[in-house]
Amino acid sequence: MRTTDTQRWGMGRALAVLGCAALLAAGGCVMQESKPLPKLNLVQADRQIPQDELLDVVVHPLDAGIPPNLDAKALDKQRINPDIRKAESRYMATQLRGTLESSGQWGAVRVAPESAQFIDVLVSGRILESTGAKLALEITVKDSTGRVWIDARHYQSPPDTGSYKTDAALKARDPFQNLYSAIANDMVAARDALPAGERRDIRRVTQLAFAGDLAPAAMSGYLAKDPKGLVRVARLPATDDPIATRVERIRQRDATVIDTVNGYYANFSDQMSLSYGQWRRASFEEIEKEQRALNQARTRTYLGAAAVLASVLVPNQCSPYDYNCQRVQSAARYGGAIGGTAAFLSGLKKYADAKVHAQALKEMSETFQSEVAPQVIDVEGRTLRLTGTAEEQYRQWRTMLHALYLEENGTPVQVQTEAAPVPSEPVAVDAAH
Amino acid sequence: MRTPLNCFLLVSALLIGAGCASSPSVPSATRGQEGGAGAAPPAQAQPATARTGAAADPASGGPAPAGGGPGEASAAGASGPGQTSEERRAAIDKRLDDSLGSFDAELRTEQQRVAQERDARRAAAAGSAAAEGRGADKSGDSAGTAATEAPPEDTDSSAPGRHPGRHKPRDPSGDLKSEKAGKKPDDNAGNGASAREIPDGSDDDVVARRLRQAAQQETDPELKEKLWQEYIDYKKNAQGK
Numbered sequence: 181m182r183t184t185d186t187q188r189w190g191m192g193r194a195l196a197v198l199g200c201a202a203l204l205a206a207g208g209c210v211m212q213e214s215k216p217l218p219k220l221n222l223v224q225a226d227r228q229i230p231q232d233e234l235l236d237v238v239v240h241p242l243d244a245g246i247p248p249n250l251d252a253k254a255l256d257k258q259r260i261n262p263d264i265r266k267a268e269s270r271y272m273a274t275q276l277r278g279t280l281e282s283s284g285q286w287g288a289v290r291v292a293p294e295s296a297q298f299i300d301v302l303v304s305g306r307i308l309e310s311t312g313a314k315l316a317l318e319i320t321v322k323d324s325t326g327r328v329w330i331d332a333r334h335y336q337s338p339p340d341t342g343s344y345k346t347d348a349a350l351k352a353r354d355p356f357q358n359l360y361s362a363i364a365n366d367m368v369a370a371r372d373a374l375p376a377g378e379r380r381d382i383r384r385v386t387q388l389a390f391a392g393d394l395a396p397a398a399m400s401g402y403l404a405k406d407p408k409g410l411v412r413v414a415r416l417p418a419t420d421d422p423i424a425t426r427v428e429r430i431r432q433r434d435a436t437v438i439d440t441v442n443g444y445y446a447n448f449s450d451q452m453s454l455s456y457g458q459w460r461r462a463s464f465e466e467i468e469k470e471q472r473a474l475n476q477a478r479t480r481t482y483l484g485a486a487a488v489l490a491s492v493l494v495p496n497q498c499s500p501y502d503y504n505c506q507r508v509q510s511a512a513r514y515g516g517a518i519g520g521t522a523a524f525l526s527g528l529k530k531y532a533d534a535k536v537h538a539q540a541l542k543e544m545s546e547t548f549q550s551e552v553a554p555q556v557i558d559v560e561g562r563t564l565r566l567t568g569t570a571e572e573q574y575r576q577w578r579t580m581l582h583a584l585y586l587e588e589n590g591t592p593v594q595v596q597t598e599a600a601p602v603p604s605e606p607v608a609v610d611a612a613h
Numbered sequence: 614m615r616t617p618l619n620c621f622l623l624v625s626a627l628l629i630g631a632g633c634a635s636s637p638s639v640p641s642a643t644r645g646q647e648g649g650a651g652a653a654p655p656a657q658a659q660p661a662t663a664r665t666g667a668a669a670d671p672a673s674g675g676p677a678p679a680g681g682g683p684g685e686a687s688a689a690g691a692s693g694p695g696q697t698s699e700e701r702r703a704a705i706d707k708r709l710d711d712s713l714g715s716f717d718a719e720l721r722t723e724q725q726r727v728a729q730e731r732d733a734r735r736a737a738a739a740g741s742a743a744a745e746g747r748g749a750d751k752s753g754d755s756a757g758t759a760a761t762e763a764p765p766e767d768t769d770s771s772a773p774g775r776h777p778g779r780h781k782p783r784d785p786s787g788d789l790k791s792e793k794a795g796k797k798p799d800d801n802a803g804n805g806a807s808a809r810e811i812p813d814g815s816d817d818d819v820v821a822r823r824l825r826q827a828a829q830q831e832t833d834p835e836l837k838e839k840l841w842q843e844y845i846d847y848k849k850n851a852q853g854k
Contacts, residue, residue: 345815347829429713436720443727450734454829458822566723573716580709587702 217340220358223365225284233379234287235300235323235371236386238438239277241293241445242269242317243306259311259467261545263553264459267452268310270559272317274449276303277442279360285368288435290442295567298390298434300324300382301367312464314338315356319363321370324386325410329370335359344464350457355464384413390434391417391427394578398423398585423585430577437570441563448559452552459548466541473534480527487520741829744811744841811841812848821847 244265246255255262273291281289287300294304301323308316316336321329339355354360371379389411391399404414417424491513498505696704814825824847828840 347814426709433713433716433720436717436724440720440723440727443724443731447727447730447734450731454738455826458826462822569719570716573712576712577709580705580712583705584702584709587698587705 217338217342217358219340220361220365222279222283222361223285223368229285230376232383233376235379235382236287237277237280237289237301237303237367238292238296238299239273239280239289239303240296240305241273241291242304244269245307245309256542259309259541261549263549263556264545265307265310266556267456267552268307270445270556271449271452271456272307272310274445275354275357276360276363279357279364280367283364283368285364285371288439290438291445292438292441293563293567295571296438296441298324298386298393300386301329301371303363303367308334309336311467312339312344312355312460312462313467315359317359317363321367323382324389325382325412327410330363330366333366335362337362339460339464341464344461347454347457350461351453355457355460381413384416385411387428387431388413388417390431391424394427394430394574395423395581395585397582399427422588423581426581426584430574433573434570437566441566444559444562444566448555451555455548455551459544462544463541466537466544470534470537470541473530473537477527477530477534480523480530482527484520484523484525484527487516487523489520491516491520737830737832740832744829744837812845817848 244262246260246262246265247258250258250260270291277289277291280286290296292299301321303319303321305317305319308318310316314336316334318332318334319330320332323329337356337359340353340358341355343349343353343355343357374382385403388399388402392403399417402413402415402417403411406412494513496509498509500506814822817825821844824840824844828837828844831837831840
């Protein structure tokens with residue numbers, strides 16, 4: 181059956197289109213633009229929060245999220261740089277601290293290690309993914325009664341590319357500020373869901389838990405667990421309880437230790453922020469370029485291969501005597517083959533380009549890693565030294581408080597089992613008598 | 614009848630004098646009777662032991678001091694043989710006060726160190742920001758709008774309006790700010806950097822970025838000048854290719 185002219189022209193056009201598409205793809209017309217993100221507003225305090233409801237917050241340095249069983253190559257593939265992650269775990273905790281503090285919704289907000297436990301609200305988390313192009317965290321928030329406000333919730337965000345435009349923009353706003361604002365807003369929502377009485381209870385429980393840890397003999401029995409497993413205030417100590425007064429003095433020092441450690445982390449974050457911001461920006465650019473190159477590579481190789489195959493495999497549609505048709509068909513086949521081949525080769529080159537960007541990112545990361553690793557060691561060393569000193573001090577204070585308690589109350593238990601009161605006349609005298 | 618009483622008193626006095634008594638005070642049954650017996654004040658504190666020692670009477674033998682607690686109490690209070698409970702408490706309180714004082718001193722030192730490091734860094738940053746500000750930072754539009762969301766740099770959360778200090782006033786040394794932090798260092802004055810236009814760094818490659826960073830962080834004015842010049846020259850050459 182003879183092919184109609186329409187069909188012949190249609191196939192020719194199809195081949196030509198394929199070839200052109202391949203050439204266009206080779207020309208890099210497949211592009212994606214990333215746009216600045218809309219800013220997520222932080223929920224600010226719009227009224228003065230009563231003192232006894234103003235909760236203190238401690239943010240623990242995040243878990244670096246380094247899979248334990250992967251070798252260096254596998255970590256590289258996942259874009260995980262262990263030393264950078266360790267630095268980020270402290271840096272991100274500081275960023276979240278700053279966000280919480282700037283909301284005005286909380287009392288004292290500090291970054292402190294996991295040894296700081298007697299706090300109204302504790303924030304902990306893990307880094308799931310962190311590059312200049314994406315940040316993903318898993319966050320948990322609990323209060324001192326054991327109530328879980330946020331349970332291992334995932335937060336993730338692309339960057340606000342506006343922050344990457346200049347160093348000043350980077351300094352003014354973290355590219356992932358939206359993520360921290362989201363966490364802060366969720367914490368406020370969880371807190372506001374609690375009645376005022378519960379919020380006051382949290383503060384009392386924190387105080388009594390600290391006292392119970394420091395002076396268990398004197399300060400136990402004030403807390404109890406309810407049927408839900410939450411810690412509740414069973415009774416309160418007397419306002420002039422001498423042990424409670426001394427415990428409060430020690431608690432002020434505890435607060436000062438946490439403040440000091442917070443200062444270490446703040447300085448650490450300040451120190452690394454510029455380099456880290458620049459690394460992030462470079463990371464974002466390289467990842468974008470790599471991704472773009474990979475997308476182009478795929479598009480070009482697929483289209484190119486399709487064009488070549490089409491030019492080769494589509495059967496001859498023209499009559500041997502229809503010279504015009506033959507010419508058009510030949511041109512279309514050549515166009516498809518040449519365009520397809522060019523696209524295919526271009527695609528292969530794009531794969532190579534993608535590898536170059538990946539390699540550039542790896543080198544930048546290694547440079548930054550070597551810069552930041554000693555800073556991490558320094559801040560951790562100082563923190564351990566101070567908290568170790570504090571722990572030793574608490575041990576001594578525990579002993580003193582226990583001694584004071586015994587002096588003020590007599591010997592426990594043994595006092596009750598002592599012999600009957602001594603008679604007015606010495607027994608020995610009577611016996612001797 | 615009086616003779617056994619006198620013997621008892623004599624033996625008690627001898628034992629007390631020999632320093633055998635060590636137990637805490639127990640109301641003395643014989644205190645009123647002793648009257649002019651001339652018992653030394655320590656005798657009033659340890660009559661039980663004296664009685665036990667004199668009569669070897671198991672009925673009046675007081676229990677041995679509790680193991681851990683009072684043992685620790687005496688260790689913590691450094692109680693001597695003649696101290697009353699009040700005195701021991703005062704001694705422990707004093708030790709607690711001294712301990713708190715010395716710990717405060719350690720914390721003060723650490724906080725001063727932290728504050729000094731922070732101030733030094735801010736002074737350096739202020740210097741580099743001044744140099745950058747004279748550069749072509751034309752696209753800093755997001756800096757202004759984002760400024761309200763930037764986390765505060767102050768590490769102490771004691772802004773009076775929002776979070777009135779919950780704890781008793783802390784040692785203010787942690788809030789130390791050196792006077793230099795408020796001033797803008799003039800390390801760029803007179804070195805020609807102000808006369809030169811520093812290119813925008815948004816299109817920097819790796820080398821340019823590192824040069825720029827080194828120039829920003831350098832505190833020595835001469836080196837800073839040289840680094841900026843290196844950076845500018847590199848950018849010119851890179852753009853000229």
